[in-house]
Amino acid sequence: MAQQIRVAACHLSPVFLSAKGTTQKAVSFTQQAAKNKANLVVFPETFIPAFPIWSSLRAPTENHSLFQRMAQQSVYVDGPEIDAIRATAQKSNVIISIGISERVRYSSACLYNSNIIVGSDGKIIVHHRKLMPTFFEKLTWSPGDGFGLRVAETAFGKIGNLICGENTNPLARYSLMAQGEQLHISTWPAIWPTRVPTVDGQNGKSPPNYDNIAANRTRAAAHCFEAKCFGVLCSGRLDNEAIEIISADAADPPHVRSVLETAPAAATMFLDPNGALLPGYTIDSTGRKQEKEYLQKEEDILYADMNLADCMEGKQYHDVVGGYQRLDVFELKVNRARREPAIFVDEQTKIRRQPFSNHEQYQNVMFRTHC
Numbered sequence: 001m002a003q004q005i006r007v008a009a010c011h012l013s014p015v016f017l018s019a020k021g022t023t024q025k026a027v028s029f030t031q032q033a034a035k036n037k038a039n040l041v042v043f044p045e046t047f048i049p050a051f052p053i054w055s056s057l058r059a060p061t062e063n064h065s066l067f068q069r070m071a072q073q074s075v076y077v078d079g080p081e082i083d084a085i086r087a088t089a090q091k092s093n094v095i096i097s098i099g100i101s102e103r104v105r106y107s108s109a110c111l112y113n114s115n116i117i118v119g120s121d122g123k124i125i126v127h128h129r130k131l132m133p134t135f136f137e138k139l140t141w142s143p144g145d146g147f148g149l150r151v152a153e154t155a156f157g158k159i160g161n162l163i164c165g166e167n168t169n170p171l172a173r174y175s176l177m178a179q180g181e182q183l184h185i186s187t188w189p190a191i192w193p194t195r196v197p198t199v200d201g202q203n204g205k206s207p208p209n210y211d212n213i214a215a216n217r218t219r220a221a222a223h224c225f226e227a228k229c230f231g232v233l234c235s236g237r238l239d240n241e242a243i244e245i246i247s248a249d250a251a252d253p254p255h256v257r258s259v260l261e262t263a264p265a266a267a268t269m270f271l272d273p274n275g276a277l278l279p280g281y282t283i284d285s286t287g288r289k290q291e292k293e294y295l296q297k298e299e300d301i302l303y304a305d306m307n308l309a310d311c312m313e314g315k316q317y318h319d320v321v322g323g324y325q326r327l328d329v330f331e332l333k334v335n336r337a338r339r340e341p342a343i344f345v346d347e348q349t350k351i352r353r354q355p356f357s358n359h360e361q362y363q364n365v366m367f368r369t370h371c
Contacts (some may be wrong), residue, residue: 003156006036006040006303007270009268009302011295013239016050016239017049021353023048027050032303033142033196034094038094039094040095041094041095044187048081052261053190053191053192055258058250074100077124086277089121095120097161101141107338119359124155125150126161127147130164131149131166137356145339151176160184162185177226180321184227186219188266210264212235212286216266217269220233228318230308233269233271235266238260244257259262269294281304282302283303
């Protein structure tokens with residue numbers, strides 16, 4: 001098994017609420033990363049078509065049109081947008097991890113915060129739906145299931161992914177560790193405001209907002225240290241077009257725009273198996289490399305070269321799924337069945353629709369029929 005891998009983390013803004021435009025952008029940046037000899041190309045949380053940050057700043061009664069656009073531009077896993085991503089992975093001979101807002105065919109507006117990992121052969125290896133939308137995200141997405149709590153077994157090693165706040169969930173993280181994960185992808189939105197800047201009458205200071213860089217790095221570093229794996233933190237960006245769309249018909253457009261422009265921005269970076277920062281680099285059009293610790297404000301691709309054999313050393317000290325665990329004391333059970341709203345029995349054909357228990361069974365049905 002090859003242990004050396006070049007990872008390309010795409011720190012990008014989507015073509016806001018445009019599935020077609022954002023897919024084309026993902027294809028273009030994948031091709032660019034492949035030319036720079038990347039083996040794995042990573043995109044942010046719900047890159048296609050957008051992250052619904054409006055729900056953090058606008059009342060639900062103001063957001064009907066934005067939700068409708070989000071639902072219309074969310075994508076089916078067997079739809080043309082993902083077909084294009086799969087074809088690009090195969091043609092470019094790269095693995096792609098990409099966040100999507102996923103539609104399903106049994107509802108006109110049931111959406112999931114999902115991430116798929118596509119192999120270099122164009123096949124979907126992992127299809128994960130975020131277990132629980134976080135805070136205001138519940139206004140857009142439904143809870144997922146354990147079906148996607150899997151690592152992608154690739155020629156380079158075992159690759160896993162959790163979405164944003166899932167990286168706070170020790171049981172979700174442990175379920176990936178228990179499968180021998182060597183490279184962990186965590187995906188994040190561009191901003192995630194928990195407070196609106198105000199002035200405190202007592203000390204004249206505004207209470208602190210959510211520190212995206214510190215909060216995201218703390219969780220990802222803890223996972224890398226505990227799992228003894230490499231980490232990829234891939235965050236989105238918020239461009240001016242998105243800010244204008246979100247603030248345009250708000251009750252107080254200048255206020256919404258101000259919060260969007262001043263909220264702490266997330267960063268894209270890499271971590272080593274000790275949880276320490278692994279400096280990356282950018283590559284310009286001439287092929288020149290420039291070392292960078294992270295990307296935050298600028299849109300670009302951050303690269304890093306990793307030797308997954310380096311995951312072994314730390315296992316001597318803390319192998320929390322092996323020699324440093326008490327399996328006779330603790331037991332974790334993970335339900336990986338894919339849940340659907342109903343079970344149907346057809347008397348004529350004797351075909352029974354039921355929750356899927358394995359990934360191959362789900363793929364066979366998902367990509368051959370429109371259920």
